[in-house]
Amino acid sequence: MRDAAPIILLLVVLSDLAILGTSRLSSCIRGLAAQGFLLGLLPVLIAPQLSVHAVSLAVGTVIVKGVALPWFLSWAIREAAVRREIEPIVGFIASQLLGALAVALAFAIASRLPLHTVQPLLVPVSLATLMIGFIVLTTRRKALVQVVGYVILENGVYLFGLTQTESVPFLIELGVLLDVFVGVFIMGIVVFHINREFDSLDATRLTELTD
Amino acid sequence: MTLVALGLALIVLAGLTAAALARRPAVGEMVFRILFGAGCTLGALPALAVLAGDTVPDVGLASATPFGPWVFGLDALSAVFLLAVLSVGAACAFYGLAYLAHERAHRAVGLAHLLLAVLVATLALVVVARAALPFLIAWEGMAVAAYLLVVFEHERREVRRAGGIYVVATHVGTLLLFALFAIWAGGGSDLSFAALAAHPPFSAGRGAMILVVALIAFGLKAGAVPFHFWLPEAHAAAPAHVSALMSGVVIKMGIYGLLRTIVLFGTPPPWWGWVLLALGAVSGILGVVWALAQHDLKRLLAFHSVENIGIILLGVGAGALGVTYGHPLIAVLGFAGAALHTLNHALFKSLLFLGAGSVIHATGTREIDRLGGLAPRMPWTAVTFLVGSAAIVGLPPLNGFVSEWVVYQSLLRGASAGGAVQLVGLAAVVLAFIGALALACFAKVVGVLYLGTPRHALATEPREATRAMIRPVVGLAAACVVVGLAPIAVVPAALRIGSLVAALPLQADVAAGPATAFTVGLALSLLVAWALYVAFGRGRQRRETVTWACGYPAVTPRMAYTASSFAAPLLGVFRSFSGVRTRRTPDAFSTHAIDPVLDSVLLPAWRGARAAAAWVRRVQRGGLSRYLLLVGAAVVASLLYLLVAGRNP
Amino acid sequence: MRLLALCAIPLVTALVVLGVPVFRGRRVPVALLLVVAAAHLALVISLWITPALPALGGWLAADPLGLAVLTLTSVLFLVTAIYIVGYLRYEAPRSGRVFAGGLLAFLAAASVVALSHHLAMLWVGMEATTLSVAPLVFLHRDRRSLEATWKYLVVSSVGIALALLGTFFLASAQGEIGRPLLLPDLIAHARELHPAWLRAAFLFLLVGFGTKMGLAPMHTWKPDTYGEAPSLVSGLMAGSLTSCAFLGVARITEVLAAARLVSFAQPVLIAFGLLSLVVAATFIIGQRDVKRLLAYSSVEHMGLLVLGLGLGGVGAYGTMLHLVNNGLAKGWMFLVTGNIVLATGSATAAANRGLARTLPASATLLVLGLFAVTGSPPFGLFLSEFTILRAAIDGGHAWIAVIILVTLAVIFVGMAALVLGIVLGTPPAPAGTARRIVPARESPWLIAGPIALAVIVLMLGVYVPGPLQDILTRAALALGGRGP
């Protein structure tokens, strides 16, 4: 089972790049759901022995990131009934290139960091996911896609967290998951209000507050 | 010291009662008068005692603030300033009661009296504070109280503007004082003046930094050129009795600061004395030249404060040089002259401002070109203003002459002493030049304002000020005459201050006795001659007619010389930097005077800075992505730092 | 036990308010707010009298640093609760439940952050404060507050994610030494932690919590958020939320101080501090909105906090004193600005003139606040800013002292221009009524809070009480500095 982890990690990076590339909102959310599931599997694969802690963490992640968040986001899309395509500020090709650059950079940095965890691939993938999440967040116009970007960024951090599963007690993991969920939940409500107020999800129109 | 504390408490109490009983002014102001008067006399007694020679022990309060105990003390240097504060404070407060009486209907007059009481109290506290924290707290309290008084008539735009400039200038000064005490105390945790004085010898750089910061901070408060820019604005905007108090005493805190710095610092390096001297000369000359160019009565008097601060700085500079080059007589005389001129200036400048207040109160305008011939209508104000003018120009037998005579002695002894200090002699020439220009300016003011014929028909016929306004003014004039006629009483006290500041033994051979004989003799001979002239003229035949203007049929008011034409030949010599700007339009010609430092240097610089800031602010207009990129930049920067700093463990 | 109660009581009440339907509708359970606030303060004062033992197996403990922030938060919350009584007479928030629930959740989260000795738990508390305040910022439900909320949420969440990454870095630096992420263990074994991970952790925690504090360049959300949120919420955010965020930075600095790595941290802290000062100065000149002005003033004071920490020596004590002073002063100024907004509908210079005549009490408090916030004696902020300046000069950083003085001067000019602009002058004659301007009768509830805070700040400038002095000195020592 142990050798499956690297494959899963690669799939996670692929899902990142896919989300970067999609031009449709629904496929973007499906990508996010897929990533959620993959993340859910990882704790079980990585943990040295099948402790209750690892299993419960896996189940919690799958429920929150695999099921709840994507369902909630798709509900928001239906509610908002908004045009479904994504228009990035910098254009698709550019964001793809940026994504690739991010992955390369992640692996470069990870190689220099003093690693002592069991799974060598884990840190570079987490940094890559983190950077790609940041890119999605800063280059997309639609508020909803920005939320997706934020969740990907959170996934990156979560991945890095996996290297410390035994030191970070379960209660804290649960707190982190809960916080992420409530955060996205509130963002969703705000997105809903943005849509009602501006009858479009284009966050770049939000430039009324100036000095 | 307990007497001083009690006095200050009474003063603040007086202010509170005036504010509390605002609805019943008669009672309120009467109680204010009693309490304030009692407070001032109680405070003045120890000051006079210290000036007469005995010493008052320091009082220490173990405070709970971090930097050491709060200490208060009274030595000769503080005593003369305390005396000035209390005497001028009382005169201005009593004058203020009457001056603001008619505005009770639509302004918070009670509050103004409270603020004035707070101002006088904080001024006294500044002078008796012997530790950094109480000094700074009293200093800022004084600045804020003065600001709130300056913007008393804040419905007018230029008053708000002047207030704004003033509050900025004082706050910058306070920040500099923060730096001064921080540099001076170094690592030490006790910030009392005694601890500061017992400092280890400073390194050249640190000593220089302390003196430069002290010079700018206290120069800003004193109003020496080029730090004077706020002074004419604030004094023109403030009510007359507040300008009198500010010009008479508040700006003197800058001088007190400089003198206290010398006491605590020890022997200053040579360059400091020369800078002070140069600052004094520049302030003196430019102050009086800009005053000549003014038409606004209060701005004119404000610029004269800059000139007199210049004269005081000449004394302080000569004193500092005397200490540096080891000439005890020059040092003691320099500081003594400076201290005495500070007290005298407090007296006659507040007298002039209060007189100006009465004129403005009666005529409703500050433009001297629109006034004229006020002497017959306002005799008392005219006489007291004349005494004040003669005193400020330094004419014998009044007090201005006495203090300038001491400063001259210091400068002339400097000239006759050997070595580099001889250059001080040039300062004596500068002082003479300042005196002559001051004479020109005050001849203009008195001549244009009080003598001759009224130049414009005023809305209301100007009437003499009320008795309540005249009493303090006459009191101040009397003080000027008494100090002028009694150098034998005043000069020894000034010498005691001089020897304290210069930390040198008291020099005795200053001819105070014969000087008294001279002034008293001159005054007597003037009176006797006037009596003879009146007796001689009684029996003679007198006729009244029109002024003989070389046969012109009717002398119209428009023929009388105006202030600007009077000063034109003199200002012609100084050309551009006299601040006179002429405005020629096809059908009108007018001159107006600007303050070169403020209007052509500081304000443009500030507008430039604001424009630059506005350009930078465009960043905030960006959308969310630009904000996130900033956060990203911060992460990248810290990562780079990690790589750089991470190498060495 | 009391530590647990401090966190639990507000949390439970919040859940009750949010859950139980009886509180639906516009009525805000003000009484409940007041009771909880008073109880919270009582508990905190009891902590001062008899220090409590760590609870939850060492996860919750009241050390000097935590106690200072907790006390500040509790005092501010009680004053705000009192202010709300008067506030509700003028404005009824659309949903009373969300308003009260959010405030109580915020108090619970802030208590958790102040008391937690487990850094991950501290992170969870911090995230909770962000989320609890978000709906409060959105209270006005108009376009501008929507934009402010969105920017606040996204930027803060990114910041908090970075902080989580930093926490994980710290965990990996610790490896198997002692109980994971517990402050006492971290400090005890500080020298055995892995230096590379520790440095990376410090940087990410600084940037993460710095974003929550509003340090430049991560400050961009602050003017929008404080500008659009209701003033009492902005007051709480500027007063206690930023202090909690600073606590995060302080915790990691404690660990670094124990690990003798302070020389690595100081340049970064100084850099962020100076940048914040310069940015604040640039953005304050010509500012026309009082709330945005106070936001930039908060950026400036956060810069001063971090700068004091970076300078070390007596600067650490200055920072701790400034933490308390700034919190109280910000609360005071925002509540007074709230009064102005209630009376004239907006806090901009265009809408307000001659407030001295129309709102005498608030105008006086605003002017006194101006002098307090810009560090004029005799207010507390003068004492702390003076201490930080002394630290700069004692440390031989003359050029830092110069930058501090120049920026403080420029900031004073900017603030004075705006505040004095709106306070002085003749107010626009109210249409139709008699020409004489009658000063509005300001309700005592709205005035009592700011006056109480003003008195405390004034007292702190003249007399620092014994126990507070002792707490601040111990905190400064923990941060690698020294007492006055």
Place this chain on the structure above:
Amino acid sequence: MSGAGLIGVGILGAVAPALPGIVAKTKSVLTGRRGPPVLQLYADLGKLLRKGSVYSRTTTWVFRAGPVVVLVTLAVAALLLPLDGREAPARFTGDLVAFAGLLALGRFALVLAGLDTGSSFEGLGASREVTIASFAEPTLFLCFIALVLATGDLSLSGMLGTPLAAAWPRAGASLSLVGISLFVLLLAENSRVPVDDPATHLELTMIHEVIVLDHGGPDLALILYSSALKLALFGVLVVAVFVPRAGFGGPAALALLFAGLGVVAVAVGVVESIMARLRLARVPQLLVGAGTLALFATILQVG
């Protein structure tokens, strides 16, 4: 207040009105005219004292006080000067400042009296008077500093008395420069030719004459006598510098002094015959020139 000193002042007071007469006589002799008798001014004073006085309605007591103050200040100033070359009746350290102060007080009173009439001509004169004075006073102080450097004494009796005689061999050159600049000062302060033409009747060009335009009768007498006394005082200054009389006995020193005054009056007359009046804008340059002379004198001492 030594008796001899007072007698000296008394004689000076008596002789003073003769000096303008000598100047007028010199000018008329040089231009081939008989000219008015030397004692003409005495006659004028007698005539004016017997006349009634006419005052303008706009004037106050200041107008009448002007002439009195001018006379008293000059009389007291005379007490400060060492007429017998050794000791002045009233002496104290720093009395040179008092001397300058007295001159300023007199000027202040005269200018105010002029402005009191409210006529533009008096205003013109007053404005010019103060402009010239502003440049004359620094020059006077430069001369005093040179004398202080030479004699090391801070009182007029010391500066112009016995120590000056001792200083001549050492600082002869610089003292002569001081004498010359004092002579220029004399011309400026007393409104003689290069600065102002006493003989002219065109008000626009006058300085001293035009300030006193409205004074008549006894007031005019006081003013004329004071201007003569002022000429005498400045004459004493010049003579004291050029001819140190410490060596001679009391009466001989006084005789030598009055002879010197006569020579000075003749010199003024000669200058008035040779030069024409300077344009008013150039008068400050003349005074600054005299100032540089005195400055050069001080540098000679120091160098």
